[in-house]
Amino acid sequence: MIAAFLSTDHKVVAIRAVVAATVFFVGAGVLALVIRAELTQPGLQVVSRAGYTELFTMHGATMIFLVVIPIALAVCLYLVPLQIGALQVSGARWAFAGQWLVALGGVVMWTGWLTREGAGRAGWYAYDPLARTPETPGPGMDLWLCGAIMATLGAIFIGGVVLTTIVRRRAPGMTMLRMPVFTWTALASCLLVVFAFPSLVVAFGLLLAERHGARILDPIAYQHLFWFYGHPAVYVMFFPFVGLVAEAASTFSDRRFFGYRAFVLALLAFTALSMSAWAHHMFTTGAVPNRLFALTSTALILPAGVEYFDTIATLWRGALRFTTALLFVFGFLLQFLVGGLSGVFVASPVLDYHAQDSYVVVAHFHYTLFAGSLFGLFAGLYLYWPKVTGRYLSERLGRVHFALLVVGTQLTFLPMFVLGQEGMARRLADYPHHGDWTALNVASTVGSGFIALGMLVFFASVALSFLRARGAPADAWGSGMSLEWATSSPPPPHNFDALPPIRSYAPLYDLRHAAPDAGSRSPKPQPQGASA
Amino acid sequence: MSPAIPLAGWGAALVAIAIFGSAQYDLGLLPTLLLAGAGAAAIAAGAAAWVVERRRARARGPELVLRSSAATLVLTFGATLAFVGYAFVGPGVMWPGVALIIAGAGGLRREHRAARRLAGRDT
Numbered sequence: 001m002i003a004a005f006l007s008t009d010h011k012v013v014a015i016r017a018v019v020a021a022t023v024f025f026v027g028a029g030v031l032a033l034v035i036r037a038e039l040t041q042p043g044l045q046v047v048s049r050a051g052y053t054e055l056f057t058m059h060g061a062t063m064i065f066l067v068v069i070p071i072a073l074a075v076c077l078y079l080v081p082l083q084i085g086a087l088q089v090s091g092a093r094w095a096f097a098g099q100w101l102v103a104l105g106g107v108v109m110w111t112g113w114l115t116r117e118g119a120g121r122a123g124w125y126a127y128d129p130l131a132r133t134p135e136t137p138g139p140g141m142d143l144w145l146c147g148a149i150m151a152t153l154g155a156i157f158i159g160g161v162v163l164t165t166i167v168r169r170r171a172p173g174m175t176m177l178r179m180p181v182f183t184w185t186a187l188a189s190c191l192l193v194v195f196a197f198p199s200l201v202v203a204f205g206l207l208l209a210e211r212h213g214a215r216i217l218d219p220i221a222y223q224h225l226f227w228f229y230g231h232p233a234v235y236v237m238f239f240p241f242v243g244l245v246a247e248a249a250s251t252f253s254d255r256r257f258f259g260y261r262a263f264v265l266a267l268l269a270f271t272a273l274s275m276s277a278w279a280h281h282m283f284t285t286g287a288v289p290n291r292l293f294a295l296t297s298t299a300l301i302l303p304a305g306v307e308y309f310d311t312i313a314t315l316w317r318g319a320l321r322f323t324t325a326l327l328f329v330f331g332f333l334l335q336f337l338v339g340g341l342s343g344v345f346v347a348s349p350v351l352d353y354h355a356q357d358s359y360v361v362v363a364h365f366h367y368t369l370f371a372g373s374l375f376g377l378f379a380g381l382y383l384y385w386p387k388v389t390g391r392y393l394s395e396r397l398g399r400v401h402f403a404l405l406v407v408g409t410q411l412t413f414l415p416m417f418v419l420g421q422e423g424m425a426r427r428l429a430d431y432p433h434h435g436d437w438t439a440l441n442v443a444s445t446v447g448s449g450f451i452a453l454g455m456l457v458f459f460a461s462v463a464l465s466f467l468r469a470r471g472a473p474a475d476a477w478g479s480g481m482s483l484e485w486a487t488s489s490p491p492p493p494h495n496f497d498a499l500p501p502i503r504s505y506a507p508l509y510d511l512r513h514a515a516p517d518a519g520s521r522s523p524k525p526q527p528q529g530a531s532a
Numbered sequence: 533m534s535p536a537i538p539l540a541g542w543g544a545a546l547v548a549i550a551i552f553g554s555a556q557y558d559l560g561l562l563p564t565l566l567l568a569g570a571g572a573a574a575i576a577a578g579a580a581a582w583v584v585e586r587r588r589a590r591a592r593g594p595e596l597v598l599r600s601s602a603a604t605l606v607l608t609f610g611a612t613l614a615f616v617g618y619a620f621v622g623p624g625v626m627w628p629g630v631a632l633i634i635a636g637a638g639g640l641r642r643e644h645r646a647a648r649r650l651a652g653r654d655t
Contacts, residue, residue, distance in 0.1 A: 093640075143616070199566060225562075228563075275549075
């Protein structure tokens, strides 16, 4: 038990990070259900106005700082060394410290609920001057800032470790252009983490100093510092899941990923543009060159289109196996399209002035992060569960889980587009009796119930899988592409006993499809010189 | 392809966007600095990756796999206590945090020494 807490094995660190994030996910999910209960009808029924502000602040902050970003990075930390044939990560202690910083940051942030004034309640962006002491008094906000700083520092540590591992620990033959698609998405995410996330630490550090009497920031400078982190953070919460979707699409169509080089190039362009689009969150301030940021934001559709095209082309005429993972791939592709296209609309300053602070924005980012990233995560979870645990998840329960989540997602978030278009403002506990607003909000609340039910089915499936015997072979689906499928399920502490030769970005596919008469020419595994 | 190329290329793209935004759209000092600074840091990281890549090609041998590190956990807990104590609770929490940081740093030193001894024995 103690070993599980102290282990620096990248796989154990990643599992610990996912377990901690799951605990916070359940907490944030409960907060979301309370929010939806409050919004079911006009008036205040469940919480006070101040309480509601705490609820959406803690829900947003928990999901971003403590759930989606840590899970995205944990997946990178688990898979990247396996995919590039590394025995361990570079800087294992940094990853270990990073994981604990995120978990402890979460505890510090949630401790705010125990203070008399309550938890942080200035929104997940904690705008200055709203987050200063006169406007948001009490230690809960200080704890919130401390927790967010710690979680972000932890993310930077983990991102740095993954990046350094890619640079330093690729197996012989694993050139950059033989790295699997997921590893490229991990590299893109970690570039953003390492080079954009420090600005949040600076912004929140200065804000903390301001709350203790210093006068350093002006509101626009704060927003630049915050969104320079905040927008790339969206892609950190997206790229690894695109990678998981690509791996699942490739595995369950038994085809190499289509357009590999175009995908890599598009990904790097995507990453550079996503660093340059942050001020579209500030269109309505009038303090930024809107035309520039509209240009960089709209240009994002080009690399996104390439990635979509490549994923669909991989599936096209593939030998599709409709496993739960592949269902989640289709869910991701269809639903993220709604989130992405609504993003193109709000990338236009003219339309953004109308949508700003309305439920259109809430619907847009939930379609990207929930309907997109979370579905991508589940595609990856169903794909890699046998690799991580040696056991399979129930396909039958998986389909029920998928169906409940799809229904819940549309019911919860689709009405929000209509509500926002009709002018319903976000971040308010109450709304007037107006047209069909009550009916739409009831639909949204019912939808959140479907989502909660879907998650219960998933947790039941996870629990049931642990009752089954371990039996997954190394290549758990029989159609693995990259090196992680060449080692046992679950992998040993040193990752590999032997590695197959690496001659492309799909070395296991190469092995499977080597000409039968190649005989002596077929690649032989190479033993690894690991000592523990 | 060396990892230096995507790193430095990506950094150069950020610098180019910063220059373009500044020249064509009056981007402003802070946004330009943020973008160009991140780009410059990525270029520097690319240069570092290039050096690491060259060294890596020369030195390949058996390596030790780190299994656990109690010292890192002590250090992290200490840093948390010291930070939260300094920013919010007060010296009552901060000083125990500092003590844990010192203990953790000492432990890390011992872990590094032990790793060096093991590595020497292996070779």
